[in-house]
Amino acid sequence: MEVLNTLGRVRIPFVPEHDGSVGIYVCGPTVQANPHVGHGRSAVAFDVIRRYLMYRGYAVTYVRNITDIDDKIITAANEQGVSIEDVATRAAERFEATQDALGVLRPDIEPRATDHIAEIIDMIGDLIVKDHAYVAGGDVYFAVRSFAHYARLSNRNLDEMLAGARIATGDIKRDPLDFALWKAAKPGEPQWPSPWGPGRPGWHIECSAMARRYLGDTLDIHGGGTDLIFPHHENEIAQSEAVTGRPFAKVWLHNGMVTLSGEKMSKSTGHFVDLATLLADHPPLAIRLFYLRAHYRSNVEFSPDLIADAVASFERLQSFRRRHADMEGTALDAGIVAAFETAMDDDFNTPVALGVLFDAVREGNRLSDEGGEATGVAAAVERILEVLGLIPEATGSDRLDGLAADLEGLAAELGLAPGRGVEETLERVIDHRTEARANKDWSTSDKIRDGLASIGIVIEDGADGVAWHRK
RNA sequence: GGCGACGUGGCCGAGUGGUUAGGCAGAGGUCUGCAAAACCUCGUACCCCGGUUCAAUUCCGGGCGUCGCCUCCA
Numbered sequence: 001m002e003v004l005n006t007l008g009r010v011r012i013p014f015v016p017e018h019d020g021s022v023g024i025y026v027c028g029p030t031v032q033a034n035p036h037v038g039h040g041r042s043a044v045a046f047d048v049i050r051r052y053l054m055y056r057g058y059a060v061t062y063v064r065n066i067t068d069i070d071d072k073i074i075t076a077a078n079e080q081g082v083s084i085e086d087v088a089t090r091a092a093e094r095f096e097a098t099q100d101a102l103g104v105l106r107p108d109i110e111p112r113a114t115d116h117i118a119e120i121i122d123m124i125g126d127l128i129v130k131d132h133a134y135v136a137g138g139d140v141y142f143a144v145r146s147f148a149h150y151a152r153l154s155n156r157n158l159d160e161m162l163a164g165a166r167i168a169t170g171d172i173k174r175d176p177l178d179f180a181l182w183k184a185a186k187p188g189e190p191q192w193p194s195p196w197g198p199g200r201p202g203w204h205i206e207c208s209a210m211a212r213r214y215l216g217d218t219l220d221i222h223g224g225g226t227d228l229i230f231p232h233h234e235n236e237i238a239q240s241e242a243v244t245g246r247p248f249a250k251v252w253l254h255n256g257m258v259t260l261s262g263e264k265m266s267k268s269t270g271h272f273v274d275l276a277t278l279l280a281d282h283p284p285l286a287i288r289l290f291y292l293r294a295h296y297r298s299n300v301e302f303s304p305d306l307i308a309d310a311v312a313s314f315e316r317l318q319s320f321r322r323r324h325a326d327m328e329g330t331a332l333d334a335g336i337v338a339a340f341e342t343a344m345d346d347d348f349n350t351p352v353a354l355g356v357l358f359d360a361v362r363e364g365n366r367l368s369d370e371g372g373e374a375t376g377v378a379a380a381v382e383r384i385l386e387v388l389g390l391i392p393e394a395t396g397s398d399r400l401d402g403l404a405a406d407l408e409g410l411a412a413e414l415g416l417a418p419g420r421g422v423e424e425t426l427e428r429v430i431d432h433r434t435e436a437r438a439n440k441d442w443s444t445s446d447k448i449r450d451g452l453a454s455i456g457i458v459i460e461d462g463a464d465g466v467a468w469h470r471k
Numbered sequence: 472g473g474c475g476a477c478g479u480g481g482c483c484g485a486g487u488g489g490u491u492a493g494g495c496a497g498a499g500g501u502c503u504g505c506a507a508a509a510c511c512u513c514g515u516a517c518c519c520c521g522g523u524u525c526a527a528u529u530c531c532g533g534g535c536g537u538c539g540c541c542u543c544c545a
Contacts, residue, residue: 040545154474161541231540231541259539265544300484309495312495322508351485446505
């Protein structure tokens with residue numbers, strides 16, 4: 001298995017620190033507002049990486065933080081006249097709802113910054129003792145120049161950065177590039193006691209503290225969006241390595257951005273599409289498929305047409321699964337599985353993996369059309385879909401929940417008594433149509449099909465009977 | 472300006488020094504009462520200019536263009 005490490009931009013074999021186990025830390029959201037399509041992309045990218053590592057037999061510990069204290073949360077709370085806990089809790093709930101819908105597995109550990117103030121304070125204290133940080137007023141800053149490897153991840157030159165840096169007037173920092181580890185409390189802001197006076201953590205330190213707490217000094221994989229490379233991940237490296245003297249992460253993986261008419265989606269500019277809305281309007285896993293069509297590292301353009309494209313593509317997979325259900329216990333087609341693994345071993349190349357998947361789908365359908373044995377192919381398809389997280393919850397799409405009244409109405413129109421349950425009512429309606437077809441009463445037959453379609457039930461006449469599914 | 476990524480058929484999107492990516496859309500066909508689903512066939516694509524090579528979309532150089540980061544950001 002090979003991955004492209006952002007650090008050094010080199011392809012390297014993936015070898016975890018400890019045999020058989022992998023610790024992953026992914027930067028999660030700052031919970032201040034509703035998630036947009038870009039947040040979903042990042043979550044899905046690392047969810048697939050996690051699932052594939054598990055598939056490959058690693059014991060994965062997946063940590064994704066929630067940053068629940070930050071300037072923007074405070075601003076939002078003040079604007080809405082509620083507490084920061086309210087803002088954070090509500091935003092976190094919405095975030096998790098979208099994650100669930102996208103089929104993103106819950107993290108093994110989901111630490112919150114405000115639950116780790118003690119670890120944060122310890123780490124800052126350590127940095128001061130080691131002369132990598134200094135107190136100024138009630139603030140504490142990291143002294144960037146004290147860390148020789150600073151800016152190695154983003155490949156920047158400190159002096160050139162300085163030339164272009166904003167000069168804040170009256171700055172108490174020793175160097176304009178220094179960043180805050182601890183911010184002195186301002187009136188009306190949430191605060192915690194510390195050796196340097198009451199205050200709150202700066203933005204980057206919580207990730208260093210929490211990653212170390214749960215995964216130790218060296219992470220196998222650290223992930224996040226490309227927009228976090230500088231300064232966030234750069235600062236994490238500086239803080240963590242200055243304390244431990246060990247490499248902070250073996251591998252850095254970064255997902256590309258989602259763009260909208262060519263430009264990055266971004267909360268702050270208002271240039272974004274709300275994720276929950278998108279998920280409500282489409283099969284959520286079709287959105288997941290939309291993300292997976294491009295390699296995780298590239299940027300991906302969003303548009304309604306491209307979503308429609310992904311929905312149609314997803315429907316093809318669904319149709320295949322309906323046709324090839326009940327594959328339990330079947331041996332997987334080895335060639336297909338091997339091709340899938342080759343694709344994923346190559347830096348999690350999901351577009352190629354999807355190519356393998358759709359090749360297999362065509363092959364399976366062809367075999368079935370010819371009356372051949374497609375179970376091995378179908379079982380392999382199912383396995384791949386599982387690893388990619390593209391199998392819908394059984395409880396959702398093909399149940400008749402909520403359609404009882406509609407179906408009974410339809411039955412009544414046809415002069416049929418309702419069945420004992422929705423299923424049976426539908427059965428009676430379909431039987432009635434089958435009878436009509438047998439009598440070549442096409443108008444009745446088509447009317448029933450249209451009626452069912454209008455309540456979201458699709459009828460397909462096949463060689464071996466009538467099949468239905470929900471749209 | 473610095474750092475990084477990228478320019479592929481109607482759209483999206485992999486990939487390779489010479490041999491089919493894949494998806495969506497489109498055309499024709501098979502099946503079918505019709506429809507849907509499915510299958511078969513069809514598109515000789517690789518920003519421009521040089522260079523290396525028997526051979527370049529793929530390697531090298533230059534140009535043009537797009538995007539990301541350099542400030543909060545997945």
